[in-house]
Amino acid sequence: MKRLFEGRMRNKQLLSWLAVGVLVGALLLPLVISIPLLAEEFEDAALEQAAFAEETLGEDVPAQEIGYDVHYGDEGIVQGPPAPVTSDNENDYPRYNFESRVIIWVANQQHLYYGSFVLAVPIFVMIIEFIGMVTKDRAMAQKYDTLAYDFIKISITAYSITAILGGVLVFTFMILYPAFWTYMTKIFHPAMHIYVLLFLAESGTLYIYYYGWDAMREGLLKWVHLSMAVFLNVFGTVLMMLANSWATFMMSPAGVDAEGQYLGNIWLAVHNHLWNPVNIHRILGNMVFGGGIVAAYAAYRFLSAKNDEERAHYDWMGYVAMFIAVAFLIPLPFAGYYLMREVYAYRQQMGITLMGGLLAWLFIIQAVLIGALFLTTNYYLWQGMERMRGAERYQKYIKYMTFVLIVCFLVWLTPHTMVMTPTELKEMGGQQHPVVGNYGVMSAKNGAVNIIITTTVLSFLLYQRCNKIPTVPWARYGNIALWALFSVAFVNIIWLAIYGYYIPANVRVGLSVPQVVSTLSCLFIGMTINLFMMRGAKPTGPVEWGKISVRSQYALFMLATSFTWMMGLMGYIRSSVRLHWHVNEIMRDNSPWAFTHTIGFAANMISFNVLFFWVTLLFVFWLGSLGTKKAVVEKGRAAPVAALAPSTN
Amino acid sequence: MDFLKDKKLLFRLWIGLLALGLVVLAITNYRVNFYGNSRLLPVSLGIFVTATFLLGIYFQKVRVVMHGAAFMIFVAAAFAGFSNWLPQTIGEPPPFEEKIADISTMSTQELADLGEKLIFGAVGASTVKGSIGKGQCPLCHVFGSSEHGERAPNMYGLPDRSEKIVKLDEYQNRDTVQTVAFDGSGIAESGLEYMAESHACPNCYVSPGFGKGGTNDRESPMPAIHKSPINLTIDEMVAIDTWSYIREGLEAPSVDEMRVAYEKFIPEDERPQASSGADGEGEGGESQLYATGDEPLPKLFEKAQCTVCHVIPGIPDADEGDFGPELYVKTNAPKRMKDKNYTGSASSVEAYILESILDPNLYIVPDFDEDLMPEDFGTGLNAKTVFRIVNYLSQLEKGKDPPNHEEM
Amino acid sequence: MPGFIEGMMPVQLLAEILLIIVIFVLGAMILDKKMGIRIPMLLQAALVFIAGWWYYKFRIEPPLPFSVRAIYQVMIAIGIFMWVSSAEKGWTEFKRPILAVLDAKTPLTWWVRAVLLVVLPLSASGMAYKNLLPSLGEPIELRTVHPAPPAAVTVHGKKFPLQTSESPVRVDESGEYSNHIQDAHVMDNPFDPDSIQYMQNVKEGGDIFFQNCHFCHGDNLNGRGLYAYAFNPIPANFTDPGTLAQLQETFVFWRVAKGGPGLPREGFPWASAMPPWEQHLTTEEIWKVILFEYWHTKYPPRTWDE
Structure with a gap:
């Protein structure tokens, strides 16, 4: 009997690894099809087609106008009208007695918030469901499964709201920006139709996935259920990438000639210069964002919980969501770096507008937000130590880590261009401060942010060890290795940051590589050593879920609000870098709102959007809690699950 | 915190007072710190925070929602407040560059205005003496009904005259250096086409008496204006023709008809494109100068328009102008400065040349017409150009070899 | 202390x-x-x-x-x-x-x-009073030190795309553009008549600098020239790592050629009193004076990719 059980376990393990393979493969599929190599094939095919047409039809056909791709430089046959030259009138820009751009801003942002949420949640529902399936501990597995179900339930309502907001957005475009919308549809109409079809496919999959949860909970059916999650995510990712291509086309148009005339190859228009960088950035960003929202939801339920059991469940849920968010937050700056690099490669002018010109101050605000995120993450982890007995050993280090973090943030937040009155300027004797001004440059900031991330990794490591005392024979050496690893990383990062001042900028850019390697090796090697050290460790007590301060839950609120705000800000930056262009360098914005707003106005708009989103989200959560009540009553779920289900106060 | 339980009322009172104080402080700060600009949101949010927080204290049942909301509003307000605290700048779009991208949507009057602007530099400038626009037409042509064209035909009455010219025998069987605009273009069959042909191919037919000196009216001194350096687009020439009709009270042909006429005489690869304006940002506008001063001397004389009227010894391609005197200035200037008709004040050759460029009518060389040389060279040539012109001309002596222009 | x-x-x-x-x-x-x-x-x-x-x-x-x-x-x-x-x-x-x-x-x-x-x-209330008290200080201006350049700039009728243009005077012995020529000759004597073309260009650039620029930018290139304190803000300090060292040579070329009036509108106010030097110097002279400024401060111009 026992042997049989073990055999089944092994099969299950094999199956689960296979599933991981499929999962990862399917997720990577959309990225694979977007690699540039394929683009070339598409181009060749298009050119061959054109050549073929020429040969077979001979000289009888009227001469076709040839255009040159504004980005790729390829020759193509003109197939569309040039970009319209609009003027400030009611035909091109119909309007209410209000700034049209603000209306489209709100519609777009709300759609994006909900869209990101419903794209992100299925990804980690899939991960959590999978974890639940491979967890050996039955109670734990059940817990994960419930959690996944809880998540997808929230996203169902959000899904229909996303669709509604998408409709609102399209109508807003058609009504307020008809000339622009017509031009875009003339280029992208095939992609738009695919988009709609995919949306249908995704809806179908989502509903079967959600409503089939209970029916497909055993054996092979469960695997089928999980594979549906994979398809759901593939559809979702392709959907997002299609939508991204329209936004990035506006930033870095391709597939059209200099007049904006479509050259007949939709792939080139989709695969424009900034498409892939934005894709990667957005996938990671969505995950962080989704994690943040679920964490806030858990925090809210924790705070309003009536008994210890509820508190334990939602504390745990908040922790898992926060963990997912931070796991994706750490690679996000690197994706951002890649995007920025590509922006510079596309147009230096655009890069400077972002980093040194008109929009540079928005990056100061971004720096503040990044600061808020990392500080809050550390704070939450430190608060989490209270859950465990034996944490006192590590709590005394908190003040030193705080010190390191704050000093790094002082460097990180030192603006390159300081705000000052002319009197202060004269006292200082120039734009650059001789002492503090040195922190305003890239070299110092790279060092600072790497130390911040490394310290966060350290916090997490300490958190993991809190209630365990290692018993492996090499524990002593393991500790020494960890000490050495982090010390070397810190020294290396700081040394390179200082060295960066003495070498030219183009060499300095290369320094960020060893710095990042230091940070990442702390993350991976440190985690691995720690993991092995904690094998069979002597516990000093269980993790007492629910025994955590109220402040920690506010830290989760802080994380969620900051993510939402950051997303609004970065979206605004990405969009406004086009300045007075609808489509960069091809279609000019001649509406009265072609100017770039002040940062104050933009920040107010972002705050409004953030708060509007959270108010509507509250409604979604409320709907979610209604649904739970019925589900519990009707289906009469197992007792422990019912006890874990959210209360309905 | 046990002592709080029985003292809740006092505690609440304290919180309430504190909150009120914060609101007052927030409003005061707002009044002062934002330089009177409307940045109400962070302040309103600050008030919201206090209000929701207070609601949370007084209504215990919704405590969690209210405190959570208050906290979120606080975070949003803090970020918005920080952003508003930074100094504010609006990014204005660059001025819209006038493109004549679509003249077919213009009214006839707008089109005619554009034409006038191209000829004279501004709308209404046709009556101002000496005004000149991108097309540079008034450099040679005159436009008034009673004026007499010296260098080139008077443009008044052109639409009517063209109709007659195309029927003339001399026109139909012409013997110029270039009898057709390009192979297969044919010749003009209407007045409209004649106007287009003379813009695109001045050599095709030369009005009697206005040919290049010594060519017996077989060659025209006029450049093809759709080519460098004037570079007018077809649409711009259409605008100019429209003005020619409109100002005489005639009905102008449609834009399409005129375009067709021009397309007949300008082969496709010679049609200049309207500058797109996409790369025009921050370039500081188009230069009004004839020359930058860095050109080689022959090019410089050509661009400064000297060679149209003057023979300049030693400069290749400057041997045909006969509207003005040959420029043996070093020989002639001393004599002229002593002439009784001389009204200037120059005492050296260099000063004389400079004076003649800036104010040509101070002395009119016998046998040449008054008022022929434009008076705007002073604004169209920069110092460097003038310096090099003066430097070269002042060394030209009759009977001696001109200096080597390549070294100057 | x-x-x-x-x-x-x-x-x-x-x-x-x-x-x-x-x-x-x-x-x-x-x-x-x-x-x-x-x-x-x-x-x-x-x-x-x-x-x-x-x-x-x-x-x-x-x-x-x-x-x-x-x-x-x-x-x-x-x-x-x-x-x-x-x-x-x-x-x-x-x-x-x-x-x-x-x-x-x-x-x-x-x-x-x-x-x-x-x-x-x-x-x-004391804080509120102090805040409300009218003050005579000038308001804060948000000044972007390095404004976004145009994609291309036209100087003396020639168009220079800023991304791809190269200084025609930063040349090695063979007359080709070289990124590294400055490093090799940063300690050379510019008055040596037998020096290579690059050093002669530096010397000529120096002549131009001291005829035109040093009144404001200072004879140490530190932005503290004779007239420096007549301006607000004071002229750029080239020895500061935040100025020349951060910029591509073409960016500096744009700023020198077009001066204060050529600054883009989107980041107003710029408050730069620098004249558009294209009206006084030839294209080559502008390149030479920039060459001199880099040579003198020992900073290499910024390059994006090798």
């Missing part, structure tokens, strides 16, 4: 802050463990806050703008909060005196409360 050492300033600052904190922690520890005097959490927090304020206000020379100090001080306050509230024990200890002042019933707390009730509104 010794000042900041040239060249080591940022590191020195960090070291000093570290020293202050070490002294603070050691001091508190010695007091607690050896002498049995425990400084209350609230007092510790207040001391750290004040120390930070003192350091940035009085130690750093020249004085920091208020905006920067405000950012620093808020960060320090957040750090203090994170530290005192990281563990429940410390947080309770930190809160105790505050809550006591709010509500405890000993005579001491009553007096403190009474005093605060008077002092807090008074100081709030």
